[in-house]
Amino acid sequence: MKISARAQRVEPFYVMEMAKSAAVIAREAAGTDRPMIYLNIGEPDFTAPPLVQEAAEKAIRDGRTQYTQATGLPALRERISHWYAERFGVQVPARRIVVTAGASAALQLACLALLDAGDEVLMPDPSYPCNRQFVSAAEGRAVLLPANAEERFQLSAHKVEQAWNAHTRGVLLASPSNPTGTSIHPDELRKIHAAVAERGGITLIDEIYLGLSYEDTYSRSALGLDDQIISINSFSKYFNMTGWRLGWLVVPDALVDVVEQIAQHLFICPSTIAQHAALACFEPESLSIYESRRAEFKARRDWFVPQLGALGLPVPVTPDGAFYAWADCSAACDKLFAGRSEYNSDMLTAGQTPGSWEFAFELMKRAHLAVTPGRDFGRADTARYIRFSTANSMAQLEAAIERLRALLA
Numbered sequence: 001m002k003i004s005a006r007a008q009r010v011e012p013f014y015v016m017e018m019a020k021s022a023a024v025i026a027r028e029a030a031g032t033d034r035p036m037i038y039l040n041i042g043e044p045d046f047t048a049p050p051l052v053q054e055a056a057e058k059a060i061r062d063g064r065t066q067y068t069q070a071t072g073l074p075a076l077r078e079r080i081s082h083w084y085a086e087r088f089g090v091q092v093p094a095r096r097i098v099v100t101a102g103a104s105a106a107l108q109l110a111c112l113a114l115l116d117a118g119d120e121v122l123m124p125d126p127s128y129p130c131n132r133q134f135v136s137a138a139e140g141r142a143v144l145l146p147a148n149a150e151e152r153f154q155l156s157a158h159k160v161e162q163a164w165n166a167h168t169r170g171v172l173l174a175s176p177s178n179p180t181g182t183s184i185h186p187d188e189l190r191k192i193h194a195a196v197a198e199r200g201g202i203t204l205i206d207e208i209y210l211g212l213s214y215e216d217t218y219s220r221s222a223l224g225l226d227d228q229i230i231s232i233n234s235f236s237k238y239f240n241m242t243g244w245r246l247g248w249l250v251v252p253d254a255l256v257d258v259v260e261q262i263a264q265h266l267f268i269c270p271s272t273i274a275q276h277a278a279l280a281c282f283e284p285e286s287l288s289i290y291e292s293r294r295a296e297f298k299a300r301r302d303w304f305v306p307q308l309g310a311l312g313l314p315v316p317v318t319p320d321g322a323f324y325a326w327a328d329c330s331a332a333c334d335k336l337f338a339g340r341s342e343y344n345s346d347m348l349t350a351g352q353t354p355g356s357w358e359f360a361f362e363l364m365k366r367a368h369l370a371v372t373p374g375r376d377f378g379r380a381d382t383a384r385y386i387r388f389s390t391a392n393s394m395a396q397l398e399a400a401i402e403r404l405r406a407l408l409a
Contacts, residue, residue: 059276072099103234125378146380149316157191170202181319183218211238355383
């Protein structure tokens, strides 16, 4: 069977490959006193609040399960609009909000609506791997620009200006970012958007973790800068609805009809049940629960990041949002493999030394701790980084630190 060139361009999603290996080791560890601890997947350990669950059940009981408009329930678009005004002080008209089948569908729709074959999109290295694949699926090309700790692992206006060429269509940013949990400083974001707009480009920004911002400086939506910015968001992270597959896209007025038409063909509409459930996300009782959970995520960050540093796994930039810790494991890796000249792996080429990929497998095998190696997130020095997810309970995080301490002692 002939496989399309498009499909062959898709790179492995290594976090999922690691999850498969973790599942095998977990089965072997079942029934022992050290079951697998999963700090590899960015999924909140909280589920949808009671009112959201009840709203889904009621929608099913009442038979409200038929197709909705491709752009989503008008009432849900209105509530999202109101949330922007109340939470971020930004006026986003409901007509510019398109409800989607998760943030993934939002990114796909945006790329299909805006990119032609050969168009280049600038994004930071490291960045979320799936974003590159959405660009590629639209026949575009993701151009990764190395970003270091001094730049908060984010793009700068200077780098955007330097990299821009005749094929560049725009930038795809994420603030807060996966894998680093860092946000773009508002002043720098303003400069980036100005540079892009001056060149007739587009600014797409993934804001799915914006609700989980912990510092006032970074708790602002990019939508406050300009009504031409395109924002991607989701009910998965802040709203704890990962499996419900519901998100949204904010686009300029001129793009609404274009996105709607593509959505009609590709998706017909987002899940009707999930949409009716999501209406309850914005009830005061639910929002109170979300804010309490946000405080819990912050408490986990505040405890876990210093613990990693004390173990020789420093986090160069303290995450200001999301629930990740992007830790430099190079020194810990050297320590773990010290004296093991016999170490061999088919993932290593001649002359290489073990990096975060090998380190992650050792953690799974010897500590029953699943984490995500940096190779998923780019090519610029990512072999020295490990991504820990702090979306798990404090008890799980404490147990993980104890296992790391024992292994690295």
